[in-house]
Amino acid sequence: MRCVAWASLITKIVLIGVCSVGGYLIAGQIERLAAYRWAPWVGVGVGFCFAFFAIWLVKTVRRLPIKVLVGGTLGLVIGLLIVKLLSFAFIGIENATIRVASSVVLVCIFGYVGMVVGSIKIEELGWPSWQLFQRSVGRGVSLKILDTSAIIDGRIIDILQAGFLEGTLVIPEFVLQELQHIADSPDPSRKLRGRRGLDMLKRLQEEELAEIRIERHHFPHLNEVDAKLAALAVRLNASIVTNDYNLSKVAEVQGIKVLNINRLASALRPVVLPGEVLRLQILKEGKEEGQGIAYLEDGTMVVVENAAKLLGQEVEASVTSILQTTGGRMIFTTLKPSESGRRH
Incomplete structure (x- = not known):
């Protein structure tokens, strides 16, 4: 876990360094700017900004479902093709400034419209292969994230055995850490609950009722486990399996699908009528x-x-x-x- 974090940090530092040095060298080679001593340092600043933009873009893209990425890319390509066709109408314009400015404006308009419309309308295609594609990349509705309360409860095993839950069960590493913290608690009741949770995880792996995946995503800017669970569900486009009422409400507000075991148990209770x-x-x-x-x-x-x-x-x-x-x-x-x- 620490090795991955250090590798990510080193990669970002190298990216920032390369972009900054590249900006310094490029600005120094531009004839109009070569006469100014400050020009290479402006290039360093521009390269630095580009590096941070790339880091931000990667974080944003990782949170998007694969269908949104594919749809947005297809829409962008179609928009740029339309611009290419329209550009033939500007061939006869002698003023190069007007021609270039018109092309830039059209690229921004049609590129933006195509990307947004494509990412939204891709859902309406309803291709049968989408479900298979989602499973192959491991990101889609088949992912179920287990929180601490659902693991300790233990009824998830009965639900799996009954065949009412399918897909890949995701166990976040920060949930494992919370279970271990509870199991090491000096409070006997908390210690018992923590050990029960660890035993349930062991049973899930041994009985092979579903595919178990340990997820090692980091959320350094978030402190609460519930906030991390919601962020991970958004990033993986997954559902959350829980017994926590508050977590259920917070997740539903964010548009995350929640499978509440207590709600399921309540729905399965036998009907009792007055007079019975x-x-x-x-x-x-x-x-x-x-x-x-x-x-x-x-x-x-x-x-x-x-x-x-x-x-x-x-x-x-x-x-x-x-x-x-x-x-x-x-x-x-x-x-x-x-x-x-x-x-x-």
Whole structure:
């Protein structure tokens, strides 16, 4: 990881040096500027700016999906071809300044329009080969980035085994570092969660339920793991698999597709209707007087009225209402008449 960072830094330094020296030499060879002592140093500044522009351009291009790059390039080429055809209309103009200026203006207009329109309209082609092409380059909708909460949760393995998730699972290196940090925590509960996450990763690799890829992208300007996950998803044009409600909302605002495991589990919960009779085991007392608390197999909390004195017993209760909250679903029930007599 450090070797890659150092290699990238050295490459950038070499690029800046070459461009600066090249600007110095080129400016010194221009006849109109040769008489001025400051001219070569202006060339150094221009070369320096070109080097930074190239570095910025590479960072920008890396974040773009491959289809946008291909569409923009095709649009640019078509725009320049149109300019080439229109340039024949300026052949008869004797004034070279007008001819050159007209050509430059046309190149800027049609090049820009072609690049923008091409990058947008390429989606409408709907070529069957796009999906295959995306997989071959490893960038597309088939990439799923796992965050720390999804790995620790462990249900991702059950989802893969059931065949409801496909594609390449991407494990960012900064997520691995966060898991290791949690596993080394002095807090016993955090340490347990961190070790569970590392065990889940080991199972994912051993059981080969999906292709696992470790991604080593660097985001030195970002400190929060959630921000890095969103930036990586944009760069790879990938989805995020998570249990984090806040991360889901932030990612959706940025146009990133989110696969929330809790939302999936909630959608798969069995439908319970008012009047239905449930067989439950009262596990603890509720907040209100006389209430007993039980749970369905999927973890849904059930409030049973007048069941506080039946702790540890199995009862039959009739559903009266269902409440959907931000934390999940709550079911309110009352004891059947035959069960009410058991309190005494």
